[in-house]
Amino acid sequence: MTSAFGMNAQEIVFKVEVSSDSVLLGNTFEVRFTIENAGGDFDAPDFDGFDIVSGPNTSSSFSMVNGNVTQKASYAYRLRPVREGKLYIQPATFKTKNNTLETEPLIVFVHPNPDGVIEHDGFDSQEDAFPDFRQSRPRKAADPLKEKRRKI
Numbered sequence: 456m457t458s459a460f461g462m463n464a465q466e467i468v469f470k471v472e473v474s475s476d477s478v479l480l481g482n483t484f485e486v487r488f489t490i491e492n493a494g495g496d497f498d499a500p501d502f503d504g505f506d507i508v509s510g511p512n513t514s515s516s517f518s519m520v521n522g523n524v525t526q527k528a529s530y531a532y533r534l535r536p537v538r539e540g541k542l543y544i545q546p547a548t549f550k551t552k553n554n555t556l557e558t559e560p561l562i563v564f565v566h567p568n569p570d571g572v573i574e575h576d577g578f579d580s581q582e583d584a585f586p587d588f589r590q591s592r593p594r595k596a597a598d599p600l601k602e603k604r605r606k607i
């Protein structure tokens with residue numbers, strides 16, 4: 456017995472999102488590119504004006520319900536702007552078998568940060584994501600007889 460299935464005619468969506476379009480200099484934010492219902496090759500922009508703190512961090516999902524197939528892939532980057540002003544995240548491209556898709560460019564406003572304030576959006580690091588792991592391990596109670604044993 457053989458079984459074959461393909462994607463039903465689902466709408467292909469390629470989008471970009473940012474965790475914040477306004478950031479203080481020295482802080483980070485996340486940009487996420489998501490492709491839905493298409494397979495192919497992702498090509499990230501150059502991120503001119505930004506340092507890449509982490510990424511690409513990828514995730515994917517596949518679902519088949521009543522014969523309807525959907526798939527989704529995401530490519531996330533944590534970025535830190537290198538200067539103040541209006542910075543642009545240039546379009547990313549995604550090449551499918553028959554098409555080349557492109558996201559819209561995005562503007563990120565980077566504001567001065569003379570006090571060096573660091574903002575946290577909840578997932579800046581694994582320590583923030585798993586705060587219980589930062590707690591120190593309990594220490595063993597001191598042995599009150601240990602000091603007396605040394606003197607004997």
